[in-house]
Amino acid sequence: MSRSLARRGFLGAAAALGATALTAPLTGVAQAATAERALWPESFPLPNGFAPEGITIGCSPYAYFGSLTNGAVHRVSLATGRGRTLHQGLGDGHSTVGLKIDHAERRLFLAGGFSREIRVVDARKGTIVRNYTGIGAENTMVNDVVLTPKAAWFTDSFQPQLYRLSLNRNGDPVGSPVTVPLVGAWQQGGDFTANGIARTPDGRALLVVNTSQDGGVLTRVDTATGAATVVDHGDLRLPYGDGLLLVGNDLYVVQQQLNQIDVIRLNAAGTQGTAVGRITDPRFRIPTTAAAWDDRIYLPNARFDVDPTPTTDYDAVAIAQL
Template sequence: MERSFARREILGAAAALGAGALLGPLAGAAEAAGPAEAGGAWPTRLLLPDGFRPEGIAIGRSPYAYFGSLGTGDVYRASLASGRGRVISKGLGAGRSVVGLKIDRQERRLFLSGGFSREIRVADARTGEIVRNFGVGAADSMVNDVILTPGAAWFTDSFQPQLYRLPLDRHGEPGREVATVALSGDWEQGTNFTANGIERTPDGSALLVVNAVAQGGSLMRVDPRTAVARRVDLGDLTIPFGDGLLLLGRHLYIVQQQRNQIDVVRLNDSGTKGTAIARITDPRFRIPTTAAAWGHRIYLPNARFDVEPTPETEYDVVAVDQV
């Protein structure tokens, strides 16, 4: 997500962490990519409802994509095979957005970032019912993006130097409390929007978080035990407009939304160093924000932060080939 909702639309107490904070190894690239059928005649452009205002995307083990609305907090599910979809979870109304979202491996729960409402929500992926709703942060906090690990759901706060950790049991059931985790080390907090997308390292030992401020836009590696952040060596690559992160094997896809591009970085296993290997651009990009994979494709919602949103504004999702 960009600097704030206003900028996006117009221009755009630390908790102790135990062994449960370890992330676990990343799933194999073949599983992450999905079956080969997700190509060919399947559409490379999906239409969303007019006025929907998408930001996040989640794809689970089935060929369906989930999108959250910045406007109303609705969650829309679309078939990747046909492009057809519907709202499966009704939002809580204006000001209670869904920014980032993820679906668990069992495809039973959706984990939703509530933006400036400072809410972390968990919804039943089949009925759309909100089954957990946590209030976090301070008055100027913004819950932005989320990543799921074997022991927790981790959320970024774009205006405070902290993450939020919602513990998950071995069945994926969320706990009853969210821990606020203060960032330290190399973390540099700006006066405005700072943290954005979040992922895991290839070996699952740490978190990767976009910092839009440090050295012109950096990727930070955060130790989940200590919350100490260290800047990832990306060579000459800066990511001032870095938004969503998507890790497939050791390839990290960094969506740079205002630049209408995806920078692809090959990481070492621990995520301390990366080499830029490709840049994906497409004339259909209209400020894409986040990315998810199915088959050999990457799917990205176009947030269109360069236009004033109206109930008639057209929104879509485009698919590009993986590197």
């Protein structure tokens, strides 16, 4: 063995030993963090009378819930289950249905339901940054929202259209929401039709639940044209499909009144999918929407089977991903 080879072997061994020495503590830290997260609460209360519907979780372990009663937003630590009301809302008649937080965790985008509002709220201060009113038509319900790099997209449950709010490079809203009619294979029902919305796995199109068409189906919507095609997901039907959560290629569809989540494994384009699982839990009390943190999925129980009062109790629950 030459001196150069011997020296190289020595340095390689030293590097390997150093890597092992570094890896061991890091592995221990990761294991400790995982063990700590396992102790995080699997359910936690929301304020009495809050009437939650939407949930969003950003890069930090905090969940944000929207209130159907007055549009308030409640922020909860996933580590402790304790929370506070971040945004007080605008009062009766100004709901927050769906909501999403941006990647920078600076803004919350709120769907205002029957108030026909789209609101943008400072995610740190809870103050309203923008409030767009008079969205859609008289019987419009701005229901759910998803964020893409260039826009926030909102569904309308009673009109065959989406609303696009453009975002600039910094994620700030630009201009006013634009109406995008749903065409192609979209079939508008006589009543409540569109509900949850998500991106396709490749990010090139949107997925929207149509609860009326053919017993409840998932549709793929071209963002440039509004043209919808029906996703081939076999015999699975989504009559109560509400919130959509995409994790990798798995789409979690919350079927609220059925107290279950159906999981569809999609191809990258979101044109085809296979039902791969169904999640039920005795703690489900009509969950509506879902958001993920680590290997858990969090859902608010909307309790649509009871009339909300100031003393009605509400909670959120956590389940494991498939």
